Amino acid sequence: MARRGLIIAALAAxxxxxxxxxxxxxDGARVDVPAYAAANIDRGDIDVIWGGMIVAxxxxxxxxxxxxxxxxxxxxxxxxxxxxxxGRFVIRVAQRLTRFDAPEGxxxxxxxxxxxxxxxxxxxxxxxxPILADARWALWKSGFQFDDAQWALGVGVAL
Numbered sequence: 001m002a003r004r005g006l007i008i009a010a011l012a013a014x015x016x017x018x019x020x021x022x023x024x025x026x027d028g029a030r031v032d033v034p035a036y037a038a039a040n041i042d043r044g045d046i047d048v049i050w051g052g053m054i055v056a057x058x059x060x061x062x063x064x065x066x067x068x069x070x071x072x073x074x075x076x077x078x079x080x081x082x083x084x085x086x087g088r089f090v091i092r093v094a095q096r097l098t099r100f101d102a103p104e105g106x107x108x109x110x111x112x113x114x115x116x117x118x119x120x121x122x123x124x125x126x127x128x129x130p131i132l133a134d135a136r137w138a139l140w141k142s143g144f145q146f147d148d149a150q151w152a153l154g155v156g157v158a159l
Contacts, residue, residue, distance in 0.1 A: 022077040023138035024049055024111040033114075035070035036087030038130040044115040048132070050089060051079040051109040057102050064097040065090050067129075068108065077109045081145050088122065089130045091137070107144065110137040 029047040038048070056067040070086040071079040091110055102108075112135030117128050 022075075023109050024077060024136070029111055031073065034072070034086040035089040035130050038089070038114055039087065039117045039128040041114065041117075041130075044113070046114040047111065048114050049073070049077060049109065049111045050132070051077065051107065052086075052089075053079065053081075053107050054102050054104050055088070056104065057097055057099065059096055063092065063094040064102075065092055066097070066102045068110070073109065078140060078144060079107045079109065081107065087130075088127065089132060090118070090120075091132045091135045093135065102139075106142070107140040108137045109140070110135050112136070 026049065029049045031049050033041075033046070033048055035050060035052075038046075050068070050070055051073045052068040052070040054066055055069050058065045058067070068089050068091065070089055071081065072083050072086060074080055091112060092115075110132060112132030115131050115133045117130050120127050120129050
């Protein structure tokens with residue numbers, strides 16, 4: 001009987017080891033504030049964990065800005081690529097970035113401090129962007145959304 005319990009415990013540990021951990025510890029960061037709502041928050045200094053697709057990287061005098069099309073995150077903090085957009089946000093960084101640091105079209109998850117918002121444009125339409133600073137991000141590899149194990153159980157009949 002003890003041997004059976006040991007086997008079950010070993011299998012459970014093996015399955016738990018297969019699950020990829022979330023890139024950031026939540027500990028006080030808000031995950032329940034979507035980017036479109038944060039653009040209207042008057043006060044800053046709120047830690048958030050957001051994610052989405054990089055749509056542009058722009059250089060400015062003091063570093064670079066990464067513009068991100070926001071998407072909700074799953075339980076492992078990965079952007080849900082099929083979900084409707086939650087607006088856009090900008091990550092400000094002090095260093096200049098290259099196209100290899102933040103490639104357009106790649107997905108990321110970021111933890112940063114919401115410091116306010118800034119007026120900008122999407123095409124010709126005015127838009128208010130929430131701004132993140134002091135950010136750390138994790139780039140997801142191409143095709144990450146297909147990495148979940150596919151399980152199937154069935155009975156086949158061949159004729």
